[in-house]
Amino acid sequence: MKKSIGAREMIFPNPVMIVGTYDKDGAPNAANFAWGGIAASEPMAISVAVRPSRYTFENLNLKKAFTVNLPSPSFTAEADYFGIASGRDVNKFEKTGLTPVSGDFVDAPYIEEFPVNIECAVLHAIDLGSHTLFIGEIKDIKVDEALAADLKGLWHAAQILTYDSFAMSYRLPGEEVAKAFSCGLKFQ
Amino acid sequence: MKKSIGAREMIFPNPVMIVGTYDKDGAPNAANFAWGGIAASEPMAISVAVRPSRYTFENLNLKKAFTVNLPSPSFTAEADYFGIASGRDVNKFEKTGLTPVSGDFVDAPYIEEFPVNIECAVLHAIDLGSHTLFIGEIKDIKVDEALAADLKGLWHAAQILTYDSFAMSYRLPGEEVAKAFSCGLKFQ
Numbered sequence: 001m002k003k004s005i006g007a008r009e010m011i012f013p014n015p016v017m018i019v020g021t022y023d024k025d026g027a028p029n030a031a032n033f034a035w036g037g038i039a040a041s042e043p044m045a046i047s048v049a050v051r052p053s054r055y056t057f058e059n060l061n062l063k064k065a066f067t068v069n070l071p072s073p074s075f076t077a078e079a080d081y082f083g084i085a086s087g088r089d090v091n092k093f094e095k096t097g098l099t100p101v102s103g104d105f106v107d108a109p110y111i112e113e114f115p116v117n118i119e120c121a122v123l124h125a126i127d128l129g130s131h132t133l134f135i136g137e138i139k140d141i142k143v144d145e146a147l148a149a150d151l152k153g154l155w156h157a158a159q160i161l162t163y164d165s166f167a168m169s170y171r172l173p174g175e176e177v178a179k180a181f182s183c184g185l186k187f188q
Numbered sequence: 189m190k191k192s193i194g195a196r197e198m199i200f201p202n203p204v205m206i207v208g209t210y211d212k213d214g215a216p217n218a219a220n221f222a223w224g225g226i227a228a229s230e231p232m233a234i235s236v237a238v239r240p241s242r243y244t245f246e247n248l249n250l251k252k253a254f255t256v257n258l259p260s261p262s263f264t265a266e267a268d269y270f271g272i273a274s275g276r277d278v279n280k281f282e283k284t285g286l287t288p289v290s291g292d293f294v295d296a297p298y299i300e301e302f303p304v305n306i307e308c309a310v311l312h313a314i315d316l317g318s319h320t321l322f323i324g325e326i327k328d329i330k331v332d333e334a335l336a337a338d339l340k341g342l343w344h345a346a347q348i349l350t351y352d353s354f355a356m357s358y359r360l361p362g363e364e365v366a367k368a369f370s371c372g373l374k375f376q
Contacts, residue, residue, distance in 0.1 A: 002305070003336040004292075007326045009232040011225060011306070012258060012343040013201040013350045013361065037199060037225035038353075039237050042318035044197040047235055049227050070200060076365050080372030095375050104192075117190070118199070126314060128323060130230035135316060138195045148191040154354045155200040161365065162201045162350065165226075166342045168368045173201065174360030177264050177349065181356065184268030187283050 009035075014163040016170060017048060018082050020067035020100065020109045021059035028093050028100035028109040030069070031056045032083030034163040035131070044138040046120055049131040055087040060122055060134055065106035068136075070116040070160045076170050079161065105139035115158040117142045197223075202351040204358060205236060206270050208255035208288065208297045209247035216281050216288035216297040218257070219244045220271030222351040223319070232326040234308055237319040243275040248310055248322055253294035256324075258304040258348045264358050267349065293327035303346040305330045 014034040021029050033056075035049035046068060050057045060066055071079040078096045085092055093100045093109075100109035103119045110117035120136030147154050155173055162171045202222040209217050221244075223237035234256060238245045248254055259267040266284045273280055281288050281297075288297035291307045298305035308324030335342050343361055350359045 001333040002300070002330040003333045005329050005331055005336060005339065007232050007328055009226050009229050009234075009326060010329060011203055011205075011234060011256070012304075012348045013203055014225060015199055015201055017199075035226040035228075037202060037235070037237075038197050038223040039235070039321050040223075040316040040319040041197050043316075044195050045316060046197075046199060047225070047227070047321070068199070073365050077371045077374060080366065080368055080370065081375040082372070084369060084372050085376065092375075112190070116200075124314070124316070126312070128228040128231075128233060128312070131228040133227050133235070133323075135321075138197060140195055141193050141198060142190040143193055145189040145191045148193060151193065152355050155352050156355070156359075160200045162361065163368065164343050164361070164364070167340050167344070167364065170365045170368060170371075171344075172362030172365060173350065173352070174362035176352070176355065177261050177358045177360060178268065179355075179357050180268055180351065181272060182268065183265045183358075184270070184272050186265060187269040187280075188273065 010165055014165055016071055016079055016161045016163050018069040018071060018079055019048060019056055020069055020111060021056055022063055022108060023059050023087060024062060027091055029055060029059060029087035030082045030092050030111060032079055039135055045123060046136050046138055048134050050134055051131055063107045064122040065108040066120050066136060067103055067108045067110040068118040069111040069114040072115050072159050075114060115144045115147060198353055202353055204259055204267055204349045204351050206257040206259060206267055207236060207244055208257055208299060209244055210251055210296060211247050211275060212250060215279055217243060217247060217275035218270045218280050218299060220267055227323055233311060234324050234326055236322050238322055239319055251295045252310040253296040254308050254324055255291055255296045255298040256306040257299040257302040260303050260347050263302060303332045303335060
C-alpha cells in the first residue's frame with residue numbers, strides 16, 4: 001500500500017556542492033548547495049539552484065563563474081559551515097583555514113583541500129520562482145593526484161559526501177550493488 | 189597536488205530516477221535518468237535532463253507529465269533494464285512484470301513496487317544542446333506505507349540507490365557522518 005506524504009521538494013540522493021565564487025571586492029566565498037546535478041553533455045553542464053537572497057547569487061551574476069567542490073568526510077564540518085554562515089558577514093575561508101586557489105579556466109576560486117574541484121562558466125540563469133537555476137559549462141575537473149590513477153574508483157576512494165534531505169544529514173557512499181548497463185540485460 | 193582530468197559531465201552522487209510516462213497510445217513507459225535533482229521550492233520542482241532521441245522526450249512533450257520513481261536494491265536489475273531498452277520497441281512494464289498505476293495528480297504512471305513515487309507536471313522544457321532540461325512541478329510524493337511512519341529515516345530505510353557515473357554502478361546509501369546545520373557551528 002502507498003501513502004501520500006504530500007508535495008515536498010525531496011529526492012535522494014542530493015549532492016553536497018560547495019560552490020566557490022569571488023565577490024565584488026575579489027574576496028573568495030564558498031557556500032553549500034544540495035539542489036542540482038548534471039544537466040547536459042554538449043556542452044557539458046551542471047545545474048545549481050540558488051535563492052536570490054544568497055551572497056553566491058550576487059557573485060554568480062557578477063563573475064559568471066563558479067567552482068563546485070565536493071567534500072570528503074574530513075571536511076564535513078567545513079562543508080556544513082559553508083551552508084550556515086554568509087559571505088556577506090564573514091570570510092569563510094579565513095574562518096575554516098581552507099585554501100582558495102584561483103581557477104585555471106574561470107574567475108572563481110576552488111578549495112585546494114577538497115578532493116574534487118569542478119570549474120564552471122555560467123551559461124544560463126533561469127528564474128524558476130524561489131530559486132534561479134544556474135547552468136554552468138564544465139571547463140575542467142581537478143582531483144587529488146592520488147585519486148587520478150583510478151578514476152573508476154574515484155567516488156568511493158574519495159568518499160564524497162551525499163546529502164540526505166529527510167534526515168538532514170551527510171552520508172558516505174555505500175556499497176556497490178551492481179553494474180549499470182549490465183545487470184538489467186536479463187530482461188532482454 | 190591536484191591533477192586535471194579534463195572536462196567531463198561528472199558529479200557525485202547522481203540519483204537513479206526512473207521516469208514514468210504514457211505514450212501516444214496510452215502505453216506506460218519507464219526509463220532511467222541520472223541527470224537532475226531538486227530545482228526549486230516555490231513551486232517545488234525537479235529537473236531531469238533528457239536527450240531528444242529518447243522515447244520519454246516524445247511522451248513528455250505530449251503529456252506534460254511524468255513520475256520519478258526511486259528504486260530500492262530489490263529492483264536494481266529492473267531499474268537498469270529501464271535504461272537499456274526503449275519503449276519504442278517494447279513495453280518495459282510487461283517485460284519486467286512491474287505494475288504501472290495512473291497518477292492521482294498527473295497523466296503519468298508510477299511504479300507500484302518502487303518505494304518512492306513522485307508525481308510531476310512539466311513546467312518548463314529548456315533546450316541546453318544535447319539535452320533538454322525538463323522542470324517538473326512536484327504535485328505529490330507517495331511512499332510505501334511502512335516507510336511513512338518515520339520520514340526522517342526514509343532514505344536509509346528504503347535503501348534508495350545512487351548512481352556512480354565513474355564506476356558506472358549503483359550504490360547503496362552509506363552511513364550517516366554528521367547532521368547538517370549542526371556540525372559546522374563550531375566555526376562560528
